[in-house]
Amino acid sequence: MAxxxxxVEMNPDNFNPDTFLRELSRPNIGPENLQIARKKVQKLCDxxxxxxxxxxxxxxxSFIEAAKEIAFLKxxxxxxxxxxxxxxxxxxxxxxxxxxxxxxxxxTGTTERQDSMKTSDGRxxxxxxxxxxxxxxxxGTSIFVETExxxxxxxxxxxxxxxxxxxxxxxxxxxxxQRAFEDAVELVHKFNDHFTLYPKLVxxxxxxxxxSRINAKIEDLIKAVSKELETVPDQPVQSGxxxxxxxxxxxxxxxxxxxxxxxxxxxxGAILRYCLMQQxxxxxxxxxxxxxxxxxxxxxxxxxKEFQRAFGLNSGGSSFASLSGTLxxxxxxxxxxxxxxxxVFSPSMAMACLVSWVKKKLKHFLDSFCVHVFTxxxxxxxxxxxxxxxxxHCRKLRAAVHFDLVFYCDQRLRNxxxxxxxxxxEKLLEAIRHRCGNDRWLPQxxxxxPAVTKFLEEMKESGFPLHPYVYDExxxxxxxxTTSFAKSYYNSLRDLVKLSTPLTHKLVITxxxxxxxxxxxxxxxxxxxNNLRSQRNTIALAAAxxxxxxxxKSIEYCxxxxxxxxxxxxxxxxxxxxxxxxxxxxxxxHRTPTHSDRHKRSPQRSGPLRETKTTFSTTTYL
Numbered sequence: 068m069a070x071x072x073x074x075v076e077m078n079p080d081n082f083n084p085d086t087f088l089r090e091l092s093r094p095n096i097g098p099e100n101l102q103i104a105r106k107k108v109q110k111l112c113d114x115x116x117x118x119x120x121x122x123x124x125x126x127x128x129s130f131i132e133a134a135k136e137i138a139f140l141k142x143x144x145x146x147x148x149x150x151x152x153x154x155x156x157x158x159x160x161x162x163x164x165x166x167x168x169x170x171x172x173x174x175t176g177t178t179e180r181q182d183s184m185k186t187s188d189g190r191x192x193x194x195x196x197x198x199x200x201x202x203x204x205x206x207g208t209s210i211f212v213e214t215e216x217x218x219x220x221x222x223x224x225x226x227x228x229x230x231x232x233x234x235x236x237x238x239x240x241x242x243x244x245q246r247a248f249e250d251a252v253e254l255v256h257k258f259n260d261h262f263t264l265y266p267k268l269v270x271x272x273x274x275x276x277x278x279s280r281i282n283a284k285i286e287d288l289i290k291a292v293s294k295e296l297e298t299v300p301d302q303p304v305q306s307g308x309x310x311x312x313x314x315x316x317x318x319x320x321x322x323x324x325x326x327x328x329x330x331x332x333x334x335x336g337a338i339l340r341y342c343l344m345q346q347x348x349x350x351x352x353x354x355x356x357x358x359x360x361x362x363x364x365x366x367x368x369x370x371x372k373e374f375q376r377a378f379g380l381n382s383g384g385s386s387f388a389s390l391s392g393t394l395x396x397x398x399x400x401x402x403x404x405x406x407x408x409x410x411v412f413s414p415s416m417a418m419a420c421l422v423s424w425v426k427k428k429l430k431h432f433l434d435s436f437c438v439h440v441f442t443x444x445x446x447x448x449x450x451x452x453x454x455x456x457x458x459x460h461c462r463k464l465r466a467a468v469h470f471d472l473v474f475y476c477d478q479r480l481r482n483x484x485x486x487x488x489x490x491x492x493e494k495l496l497e498a499i500r501h502r503c504g505n506d507r508w509l510p511q512x513x514x515x516x517p518a519v520t521k522f523l524e525e526m527k528e529s530g531f532p533l534h535p536y537v538y539d540e541x542x543x544x545x546x547x548x549t550t551s552f553a554k555s556y557y558n559s560l561r562d563l564v565k566l567s568t569p570l571t572h573k574l575v576i577t578x579x580x581x582x583x584x585x586x587x588x589x590x591x592x593x594x595x596x597n598n599l600r601s602q603r604n605t606i607a608l609a610a611a612x613x614x615x616x617x618x619x620k621s622i623e624y625c626x627x628x629x630x631x632x633x634x635x636x637x638x639x640x641x642x643x644x645x646x647x648x649x650x651x652x653x654x655x656x657h658r659t660p661t662h663s664d665r666h667k668r669s670p671q672r673s674g675p676l677r678e679t680k681t682t683f684s685t686t687t688y689l
Contacts (some may be wrong), residue, residue: 080256123229131264190296216581228274232261239284243291248313251288252320289326292317298337308373310634315377324412331377332424335370339428342366356436356453363432364460371468406416422470430471433457433479441483447491451562454484477568484566485574491559492578496585498555501547503589508609509603511543511550519543529554531616536608549609552586553617560621564628572629580635586613587643610676614643 090096091104216449231238235258241253258281262269295306295314311331318327347359374380439445440453457480461472511598513519519541531553536544543550560579567575590610593599599606626632 080205084289120230121255123231174688186535187648192559194512228277229261232258232335236280236284240289241282244285245438246291248317252317255285255288255321285321286416289321289323290354293323293326293330296327296334298334300337308376312377319378319412324417328378328417328420331374332370332420335366335373336424339363339370343432351449352439352448353452353456355438357456359432359435360456362462363428364464367428370578371421371425371470374417374421375468378412378414380414418665425470425472426475429475430479431478432456437483441486442648447487447494448558448562450483451565455565474569477570481568481570484568484571488563488566488571491563491658492581495556495559495578495582495680499552499582499585499589503586504549506546506548506589506593508546508593508599508605511545511547513541513543516540526550526554532556532619536612544605544608545612546605546609549612556582557617557621560624564625567629576633576635579621579633580639583618583621583623583636584639587639591643614640615687626668 091101096104127378177599235254237252239251242248242254266437268274292314295310311334313325315331318324318330342362343359346355346362348355436453437458440450445453457476458473461476465471465473511522513522522543523533524538531550533543533545533550538544563575563578587610590606590613593606594610596604619634622640623630623635
């Protein structure tokens with residue numbers, strides 16, 4: 068004990084608390100000196116605590132090593148006891164079978180023998196064998212007693228509550244306040260490892276309060292990590308995907324895989340809903356559906372990829388084993404109080420949750436899609452384009468994340484698609500009935516060349532060039548009914564093919580075949596009508612055009628888009644191929660003039676189309 072400037076100094080060699088307090092209470096020690104002394108005492112206390120922690124950590128490792136050495140020593144002593152027992156039996160046998168055969172002499176003799184044996188570790192053990200001396204059993208028993216006492220002493224020292232465990236709740240508070248969640252999770256796993264190493268502490272009533280206090284801190288840690296995945300309705304995008312992956316990883320390490328899956332998908336759902344709400348309902352129907360579909364499927368694809376990254380579902384299974392091993396080695400601290408079991412991460416369950424989430428979001432999107440598309444105000448062509456757009460996005464999603472939503476779309480959109488198919492078929496049939504009732508079977512006369520040129524351009528854009536059927540510069544050999552039907556039927560065919568699904572394929576084929584067969588029946592009826600004998604040449608030309616141009620073009624388009632040739636269209640071709648037409652008058656047709664024709668034709672003559680008496684090859688085709 069010494070004085071330095073009126074301040075009491077502590078000497079660790081001969082420290083006396085009473086003397087130290089008496090020196091501090093002297094009148095010449097002022098408040099400032101007391102504050103200085105207080106700070107020095109606090110500093111010494113902190114240093115002492117640090118040294119205690121170091122010693123505890125050091126002894127903790129020593130306890131573990133001592134337990135291993137004790138177990139090894141116990142096994143060695145068991146081997147030694149077995150060797151001693153065998154040696155004793157051997158000595159007894161030698162005494163009974165002595166060379167002289169005098170068992171009495173050998174039993175009463177006082178001869179002493181010194182035997183040396185080697186233990187398993189190479190050391191020599193000297194034993195004295197005599198009738199009244201200590202036996203081998205006593206030696207082995209004494210060694211085992213000392214070993215068990217040493218082992219019990221080490222176990223008692225190991226099961227004492229370490230200092231770091233008593234301060235764990237405060238350390239967790241500090242980590243949560245500093246948002247050092249990784250350090251907090253490491254402390255939790257360290258605590259779990261301690262209880263796994265000493266399972267008797269779990270049921271120790273003296274540590275119930277400590278466990279409950281630490282459990283409460285761990286629940287606070289889980290809530291703090293979970294808030295990283297929570298979203299605000301107006302601002303769902305508060306953190307990036309990296310922060311979300313970090314929170315998911317922490318929850319998985321804490322044994323909260325169910326909460327991690329639910330919170331992550333809720334966050335992604337909020338982001339998806341926010342992005343969809345930013346799209347204004349303006350413009351044409353197809354443009355609005357195009358924007359909504361692009362936003363929806365791109366967000367779903369991004370969510371699937373982020374989910375696979377966060378939960379390690381795209382790493383070939385290596386992360387599965389690491390996560391599963393981490394959680395199974397020591398479940399969350401909640402298992403120590405028996406209130407809740409930690410859930411081991413299951414990749415299959417996580418994928419099932421993701422599939423269910425995607426299915427739910429797709430259902431909501433398709434419900435909104437049906438409200439905007441499957442209405443009487445939207446034309447069938449626009450509706451078919453919208454449906455084709457959705458299926459295109461579904462196929463892209465399947466290629467990107469291997470989620471096949473096509474069949475689910477088939478089910479959800481089936482009613483609306485069937486209604487459009489039926490309406491398209493009925494409109495075509497109604498138009499055929501209306502036009503056929505007013506059909507006079509007369510060629511078209513546009514009166515001037517600009518009008519016929521415009522009409523030819525429109526038909527060419529629709530895929531039906533009609534230049535071979537023009538004569539007298541402004542006339543076309545085909546009737547308006549024939550050209551109108553070809554144009555409207557082929558446009559409807561392309562719309563119907565877009566609506567073909569495994570559930571609606573037969574209905575689509577029926578809608579394609581019915582109008583075509585109805586128009587062929589109209590031609591067949593006209594050919595057999597005696598009142599139209601004068602127009603039979605025009606009727607034959609219309610039949611030829613439908614048989615050689617429209618029908619093959621339709622069959623080829625269906626083969627390209629559907630992957631197979633509809634048997635119903637082939638049946639129509641075969642059905643009307645037997646129809647023979649024998650025109651009673653020459654038929655106006657156009658044939659490209661040959662070189663000899665140019666010499667025979669007068670230069671001044673440019674009259675109507677050439678006349679011929681032969682039957683059209685296309686009429687034989689019919």
